[in-house]
Amino acid sequence: MKRLFEKWNSINLVNRIIIGIIIGVILALTIPEAVSGITILGTLFVSALKAVAPILVFVLVINAIASHAGGKSTNMKMILALYGVATFAAGFVAVIASFIFPTVLTLKTEAQDVAPPSGILEVFETLLFNIVTNPVSAIMNANYLGILAWAVVLGIALKASNDSTKSVMANFSDAITKVVQWIINLAPFGILGIVFEAISTTGLSALGEYARLILILVGTMFFVALVVNPLIVYAVARRNPYPLIFTSIKESGITAFFTRSSAANIPVNMALAEKLKLNKDTYAVSIPLGATINMGGAAITISVLTMAAAHTLGIEVDFLTAVILMVMAAVSAAGASGVAGGSLLLIPLACSLFGISDDIAMQVVAIGFIIGVIQDSCETALNSSTDIVFTAAAEYAKERKQN
Template sequence: MSNLINKWNQVSLVKRILLGMMIGIILALTIPDAAQWVSIFGSLFVGALKAVAPILVLFLVMSAISKHRSGHQTNMKSIIVLYGLGTFLAGLVAVVASFLFPVTLRLTTSTQDLTPPGGILEVLEKILFNIVANPIDALISANYIGILAWALLLGITLRNAADSTKNMLSNFSDAISQLVKWVINLAPIGIMGLVFDAIATSGLSTLLDYGKLLLVLLGCMVFVAIVVNPIIVFLYIRKNPYPLVFKCLKESGITAFFTRSSAANIPVNMSLCEKLGLDEDTYSVSIPLGATINMAGAAVTISVLTLAAVNTLGIQVDMGTALILSVLAAVSAAGASGVAGGSLLLIPLACSLFGISNEIAMQVVGVGFIIGVLQDSCETALNSSSDVLFTATAEYAKTRKEGKEIIINA
């Protein structure tokens, strides 16, 4: 048995995940009732990732900041600029695509009694209160903005602590990182359960009525992932970006697609950054930060669905207003993690720019929930994979400026 396990572990994780996907699809299409028990593996896998992620972020950031050497560059300014640029351009791509391929909706009333934020100030207020949240409550509720704030502050105050204290933090960080590796190694079984559950319970038939909307939405996300992001990366590193882009999509995007949670994918991204040989002082902060503010997929969702509502109501939109929508979508998307319901509940905020009533906007949100099986999966895959992509880009750009050769471990 041990030899079998060793041989299994020697196979590429991506190949193992693909095998798990195939098994999940076959079971869902052939014996969905008899194999209902398979779905529990997906729930356990996502639950384990979500459980370990908050404590991993807390100790990794604390340990990295406490050991930070004075004068050591972490590239955080460049990464934040990349996050903002990527999110804005994603919103702009969605606006242009909506003009080129206008979509109308058959509105629904299925909004599950959700309440959207009243305005952009409410979104920003929520983020600020998340920053000053009780640290224990932040850990329990997986409030990553609060966790980051406390980890940064504690890390800074511990910079003058004894070496034994710093070593203890480092040991805790290493131990939790090892737990993360064990959880990630179970991804093939977990994704098998997630795929089975998605196909057996939801199927794809309900999505056919929204085929054109999905084509525009997913087309924008794919365009951002394989055209816009590579152009950004090339401008920074002046080297073929696609090995890095495909590495991030393959090892981060696939798991994010099925877990549909940027928070659950934080451990996966941390592990990928380590494989790429990136600076731990940087990625221990940039990855959880990206999971909260780097939301290119959310910007696409907000823009496309808002303009679909505009087209449905026959409202005329000029390019100036459309550009404002791109900016609003980018700012709103960055606050999506602070709002229950994520990007979909920020659609009414964008709709208000065109004078669309909250009642109609919430019907658009209902459409979003119907197509959420694919929309949310692709959105999360784009968001999460670009966290690693832009973190690596900033470090490789620094390497290029220093006149050193860029080596991408892809």
């Protein structure tokens, strides 16, 4: 048994995940009645990720800021600028794609038990209150903006602490990271359960009706990942961006695709940053921060689904309104983790630009949930992989200026 366990762990994680997918498909097609016994694997895996991700972000950010020695330069200003530019660019591409490939939806489903924000002021109010919420409550409710705010404040306060205190924080950070790595190693079994549930209960027929919408969403995300982001990297680093892009997709994006959690993918990005020999003082902060605010995939989701709603209702979208949508999608996406339901529940806010009622908008949200098995996975893969891409790009840009 020990030998079998060691041999299994010696296989590359991506290959193990592929094996899990294949087994999940086979089981769903042969014994679909065994739902509760197999789907529990997926439920346990997702629950474990949700449980550990908030405390991971909290501890990592505190440790990174507290252990940062004065006088060490970081590239945080450039990284934040790259996060912002890339998120806006993603929304821009999504709007253009929606003009070129207009999509009409069949609005027949209803979203239940969700409450979208009523306006941009409510979004900002929610974000502000999430920032100043009780830290224990923030961790319990996975309020990442609140977690990030308290982690930054505590990290700054602990900068003046003695070395033994900082050592304890570093050890605790390493321990939590190790726990997440253990959970991610169980991904093949969890994904087996997730794939089994998706095929045995809903099948692929539910996705077939929305194939065009899925193709536009995924196609736009691929275009941003393989064209737009490389252009941004080249603009600042002046080097061939594709080795970095492909490495980040292979070692970060694929894992994020299956775990569907940017926060849980932080240790993967940290390990990749170390492998790329990036500045630890920079990536120790930029990667946890990016998991919270770098949301290009969310900007694409908001823009594409909102434009689909407008096309469905025959609403003519002028250039100025489209620009406002791009800006709103970028700003809203950056704070998506601070709004219950994430990017999908910000769609009614964007729909309000066109005078689309909440009843219609919430049907679009429901469609988002139906295609979420693909949309959310691709969105997370794009969001998480670009955290490492732009952290590295800022590092390369700094090296270029020094040479």
